[in-house]
Amino acid sequence: MALRTGQELNKENIASAIGISVKTVDNWLDILEKPGLIIDSASKITPINEKAYIYPIHLLGA
Secondary structure (H helix, E strand, O other), X not given: OHHHOOOOOXXXXXXXXXXOOXXXXXXXXXXXXXXXXXXXXXXXXXXXXXXXXXXXXXEEOO
């Protein structure tokens, strides 16, 4: 994940790169997000208009 910081989140690529299921990636991201170790920027941004595209990017917490 650290190598992918600031990039669009692609759970399928992460899962295939380390040999686990996408569901497992989802579970680990949820575990890391609850204490604030990562931040899902897509859920924190409100689109300015209907044409705004927001891609999920997970950021490592400080």
